Amino acid sequence: MSNLCNLTIAEASKQLAEGKITSADLTKSVLERIEQVEPKVEAYLKVLEDSALKEAEASDKRRQAGKPLSKLDGVPIAVKDLFCTKDVETTAASNILKGFVPCYEATAVKKLKDAGVVLVGKLNQDAFAHGSSTENSDFKVTKNPWDLERVPGGSSGGSAAAVAADECLGALGTDTGGSIRQPASLCGVVGLKPTYGRVSRYGVIAMASSLDVIGPLAKTTEDAALIMEVIAGRDSLDGTTLGAPVPEYSKELEKDMKGLKVGVPKEYFAEGMDEDVKKVIEKSVEKLKSLGAEIAEISLPHTDMALATYYILQPAEVSSNLSRYDGIKYGFSTLREEKEQPLEKVYFESRGQGFGAEAKRRVMLGTHVLSAGYYDAYYKKAMKLRTLVKKDFDEAFKKVDVIVTPVSPTPAFKIGEKSDNPIQMYLSDIYTVPINPAGVPAISTPAGFVERDGKKLPVGIQIIGPMLGEPVILNVSYQLEKALSLKDRPKL
Amino acid sequence: MTEEFRTVIGLEIHVQLNTRAKMFCGCDNNAEGKEPNTVVCPVCMGMPGTLPVASREAIEKTIKLGLALGCEIPKISKFDRKHYFYPDLPKGYQISQYDQPFCKGGQIELESGTVKLNRVHLEEDAGKLVHPKGSKYSIVDLNRAGTPLLEIVSEPDITSPAMAKDYMKELHLILRNLRISDADMEKGQMRCDANISVQLKGERRKGKVASSPIVEIKNLNSFRFVEKALAHEEKKLQEEFEKWPEKKTKLTHGFDSNRGTTYPMREKEEAKDYRYFPEPDVPPFDLTRFPIEKWKKELPKLPSHHRARLSELGLTKEEANIIAKDDTIKDVIENVAEKNKAIIGKLLINNVEARKLSIEALNQIADTIRDGSPSNWVRDMIRRSVKSGKLPLEIVKETKGLAPSSEEISEKTKEFTKFLISENPDVVQKHKAGKAGALEFLIGQGMKMTKGTVNPKELREELVKQLEEEKR
Numbered sequence: 008m009s010n011l012c013n014l015t016i017a018e019a020s021k022q023l024a025e026g027k028i029t030s031a032d033l034t035k036s037v038l039e040r041i042e043q044v045e046p047k048v049e050a051y052l053k054v055l056e057d058s059a060l061k062e063a064e065a066s067d068k069r070r071q072a073g074k075p076l077s078k079l080d081g082v083p084i085a086v087k088d089l090f091c092t093k094d095v096e097t098t099a100a101s102n103i104l105k106g107f108v109p110c111y112e113a114t115a116v117k118k119l120k121d122a123g124v125v126l127v128g129k130l131n132q133d134a135f136a137h138g139s140s141t142e143n144s145d146f147k148v149t150k151n152p153w154d155l156e157r158v159p160g161g162s163s164g165g166s167a168a169a170v171a172a173d174e175c176l177g178a179l180g181t182d183t184g185g186s187i188r189q190p191a192s193l194c195g196v197v198g199l200k201p202t203y204g205r206v207s208r209y210g211v212i213a214m215a216s217s218l219d220v221i222g223p224l225a226k227t228t229e230d231a232a233l234i235m236e237v238i239a240g241r242d243s244l245d246g247t248t249l250g251a252p253v254p255e256y257s258k259e260l261e262k263d264m265k266g267l268k269v270g271v272p273k274e275y276f277a278e279g280m281d282e283d284v285k286k287v288i289e290k291s292v293e294k295l296k297s298l299g300a301e302i303a304e305i306s307l308p309h310t311d312m313a314l315a316t317y318y319i320l321q322p323a324e325v326s327s328n329l330s331r332y333d334g335i336k337y338g339f340s341t342l343r344e345e346k347e348q349p350l351e352k353v354y355f356e357s358r359g360q361g362f363g364a365e366a367k368r369r370v371m372l373g374t375h376v377l378s379a380g381y382y383d384a385y386y387k388k389a390m391k392l393r394t395l396v397k398k399d400f401d402e403a404f405k406k407v408d409v410i411v412t413p414v415s416p417t418p419a420f421k422i423g424e425k426s427d428n429p430i431q432m433y434l435s436d437i438y439t440v441p442i443n444p445a446g447v448p449a450i451s452t453p454a455g456f457v458e459r460d461g462k463k464l465p466v467g468i469q470i471i472g473p474m475l476g477e478p479v480i481l482n483v484s485y486q487l488e489k490a491l492s493l494k495d496r497p498k499l
Numbered sequence: 500m501t502e503e504f505r506t507v508i509g510l511e512i513h514v515q516l517n518t519r520a521k522m523f524c525g526c527d528n529n530a531e532g533k534e535p536n537t538v539v540c541p542v543c544m545g546m547p548g549t550l551p552v553a554s555r556e557a558i559e560k561t562i563k564l565g566l567a568l569g570c571e572i573p574k575i576s577k578f579d580r581k582h583y584f585y586p587d588l589p590k591g592y593q594i595s596q597y598d599q600p601f602c603k604g605g606q607i608e609l610e611s612g613t614v615k616l617n618r619v620h621l622e623e624d625a626g627k628l629v630h631p632k633g634s635k636y637s638i639v640d641l642n643r644a645g646t647p648l649l650e651i652v653s654e655p656d657i658t659s660p661a662m663a664k665d666y667m668k669e670l671h672l673i674l675r676n677l678r679i680s681d682a683d684m685e686k687g688q689m690r691c692d693a694n695i696s697v698q699l700k701g702e703r704r705k706g707k708v709a710s711s712p713i714v715e716i717k718n719l720n721s722f723r724f725v726e727k728a729l730a731h732e733e734k735k736l737q738e739e740f741e742k743w744p745e746k747k748t749k750l751t752h753g754f755d756s757n758r759g760t761t762y763p764m765r766e767k768e769e770a771k772d773y774r775y776f777p778e779p780d781v782p783p784f785d786l787t788r789f790p791i792e793k794w795k796k797e798l799p800k801l802p803s804h805h806r807a808r809l810s811e812l813g814l815t816k817e818e819a820n821i822i823a824k825d826d827t828i829k830d831v832i833e834n835v836a837e838k839n840k841a842i843i844g845k846l847l848i849n850n851v852e853a854r855k856l857s858i859e860a861l862n863q864i865a866d867t868i869r870d871g872s873p874s875n876w877v878r879d880m881i882r883r884s885v886k887s888g889k890l891p892l893e894i895v896k897e898t899k900g901l902a903p904s905s906e907e908i909s910e911k912t913k914e915f916t917k918f919l920i921s922e923n924p925d926v927v928q929k930h931k932a933g934k935a936g937a938l939e940f941l942i943g944q945g946m947k948m949t950k951g952t953v954n955p956k957e958l959r960e961e962l963v964k965q966l967e968e969e970k971r
Contacts, residue, residue: 091548104547111541113548210548217779246552246781323776327580330591331545347635354584377582377774386776 011036012173016230020078030081034063037083044499049147050169054128062125080123085175088129091210099212100144101134103361105338113210115238122237130165136214137365139435152497154462157419160190166224167194177225183218185439188451192414192467195453198224199231203446204249207242215324218443228485232256259478260485265299270407274310281417287455287466313396313441319389326373393444400445404473414451418464452484504697508657514649515688521645522623523551535640543645545589557647560679561621565602576601577783581773587626595622597775608803611662615654624648660729672802691719697736711736714750728754813841839865855885863891879951916961
């Protein structure tokens with residue numbers, strides 16, 4: 008029983024359906040695992056032990072009555088703290104939201120619960136998803152399960168670490184410029200950034216609304232597909248969700264790779280990439296070739312502009328989305344210490360103390376690019392460039408079925424290594440960022456390992472698809488996963 | 500002195516739409532009489548992670564106003580975020596429209612001239628700050644937050660405070676006509692910010708028209724206050740024209756309705772910068788996919804149309820004005836017989852009771868009036884008809900009184916007149932002898948005998964006719 012937490016979602020689902028295991032035993036195993044490794048990994052901000060066990064028991068009753076809600080009924084899953092959870096504190100790992108208990112549920116969480124999923128807890132992240140290492144959390148630093156001296160990546164670092172450490176069977180994260188894919192790569196798990204609008208953003212605390220997407224982090228491609236089947240689809244509460252029907256992603260994984268056209272963009276292999284990482288990626292591309300895929304070099308000419316575009320649009324939207332945390336509502340406020348203060352003082356001091364350095368940096372950048380006299384030079388231009396970036400991908404997907412690139416230029420870096428250098432930190436997202444302004448889907452799949460300080464560190468490969476091309480990238484990811492057959496697990 | 504100056508006024512008018520739900524959520528849009536913060540949800544409270552979904556009803560009503568005002572409806576429209584910090588603005592930004600509003604241009608026709616419009620855009624209203632008496636703090640009521648709010652911006656085409664009032668009144672009428680807003684100014688459903696400047700006619704300074712600063716008077720909430728505040732400001736601007744430093748171009752004033760004067764409002768040193776950018780949570784609208792032609796056909800006629808038509812029918816300007824504003828009378832006039840429209844219009848203005856009559860009843864009554872003002876007989880007939888719910892002709896038949904107009908009624912009148920003459924031989928004699936007043940006496944008798952159910956005009960005609968015949 009103690010090893011149940013090692014199961015994949017697909018395995019657990021099968022065994023639950025066959026009556027070999029119960030959700031209660033599975034959930035207990037996960038909670039024991041958390042108790043055991045959490046002091047080292049620190050992936051969770053909140054573990055919902057009591058409610059998880061209750062939900063597991065309810066799930067078992069449904070199974071006994073022959074009325075499971077879905078394939079995932081009784082499967083323990085955790086979510087990033089950016090997801091609003093009804094009656095459960097939701098902080099986005101930021102002080103300014105500490106103590107905030109939403110009276111509503113994020114649509115993605117609601118869909119999971121409606122499918123009978125057991126909610127294990129809320130996962131750590133960079134505050135407001137600002138960062139690539141989870142060091143920007145106002146509450147704790149999550150460690151990489153492969154090497155506890157290293158970061159798990161970010162901003163969905165808690166989600167990636169928890170999945171890698173078997174502290175849940177799967178997790179939800181969010182991705183604005185790589186926040187699912189980069190930590191997935193650094194922690195050796197699968198992370199899917201779906202097409203913009205494929206999964207409802209309702210109830211997920213916004214970072215940059217036109218770039219944010221919600222997606223799964225899981226131990227396998229099949230698991231990611233199973234979660235996607237539950238959370239994807241139109242939502243009347245999110246006007247940007249797409250109406251296209253949701254495919255059965257898990258049924259489209261077995262197609263072989265013969266004749267599949269794989270594009271490798273030259274711009275992504277230019278410079279600054281770790282040599283060992285490069286080798287892992289090249290080996291994976293070879294693997295795809297050996298599976299029958301046709302490899303072609305392609306060009307995404309506006310790649311460097313995609314970065315510039317992202318670093319204007321993203322802070323602009325961040326500065327706007329963070330306006331509602333005015334130091335009067337929600338968590339931290341100087342009003343709690345001193346009741347009578349002039350309004351402006353409340354704004355300045357609460358926001359000044361409540362937000363971390365990275366949030367303030369982005370608010371300042373974003374406010375600047377939206378200011379009168381600068382709007383045309385920055386924001387407007389960035390919007391135009393965004394169209395060109397999209398066009399790059401449109402053109403490329405006329406020639407190839409998927410595009411493969413590295414996820415991160417380096418494996419997991421040491422805690423503290425980049426925290427004083429925001430530019431270095433931003434550069435760790437250099438291969439993932441251009442995908443978000445384009446809106447297309449991309450997945451990070453474990454591709455191999457590099458060795459650092461005598462420890463194996465995972466490296467992921469990014470597989471990018473056209474709009475609503477989740478089925479094809481999941482298919483490629485699944486086939487690559489099967490062919491590579493990586494068996495290593497972190498030792499904790 | 501006033502002849503030297505030209506007054507330039509432009510109005511920005513905010514109007515709450517009477518939609519079922521709020522602008523971006525499903526909350527009831529009618530919070531009247533509700534406890535503070537009870538008609539709210541996570542969306543209109545701007546809580547973390549919540550998203551706006553635009554109300555189609557609000558967009559439809561906005562575009563209908565645009566169509567009625569002759570605005571251009573563009574192919575693409577979108578919402579933008581307008582940023583500022585204030586405790587009644589839950590998200591720290593207002594979802595408004597910046598450069599692609601739903602309606603562009605348009606105009607309102609007034610008797611005193613045409614006022615061109617700049618635009619009509621749609622946004623969400625903010626909440627309200629409440630200042631408890633004697634406290635040093637304010638509390639926030641978000642019931643109003645998220646109410647769909649139109650902003651109707653005129654060009655500076657208004658040339659006097661009286662014209663500004665006319666413009667407001669006309670817009671008010673149009674909004675009510677279209678049934679898109681109750682536009683109750685006392686309830687804040689229609690609010691006005693007025694911009695005024697005065698220019699020295701014919702004089703140019705440094706190549707520019709010599710102008711006073713533009714004064715914006717905020718939050719005028721009645722027709723009378725709009726006129727009063729502008730008149731006060733106009734006078735002040737003229738009197739102090741030479742005193743203004745050239746640099747000062749824009750001032751913000753409030754209006755003290757008790758004193759009828761304006762006063763400077765505290766202004767921030769720095770210029771306002773709302774940092775507009777396109778609202779990413781609400782995708783842009785392709786208006787070519789909206790049934791705009793259908794909406795155009797469904798539009799009710801504007802007051803200016805009604806006024807013109809009523810004048811053509813022979814009503815006076817005053818009467819036309821009254822009827823154009825009165826939905827009940829207007830609806831009735833639409834439906835009564837063409838030849839009776841003017842008569843019934845006049846009747847309904849003056850006779851409240853007549854408003855309770857059916858179209859058929861009104862047509863029958865009108866047939867008896869033809870010209871002149873309604874007689875006591877008519878008034879009595881209205882009263883009886885309203886009370887009994889019967890048509891005037893039925894009443895005439897039942898009471899064996901006389902129906903004045905139709906052939907049948909004329910027969911009755913003839914018979915009655917004969918009867919009247921035979922019953923009053925001495926009066927008839929006196930009349931024949933040329934005694935003044937004898938005819939009037941006979942008519943009076945007739946009215947008395949029929950309890951006023953006879954048309955005195957017809958009775959007179961018939962009496963004269965029959966008496967003439969008797970003479971021969």
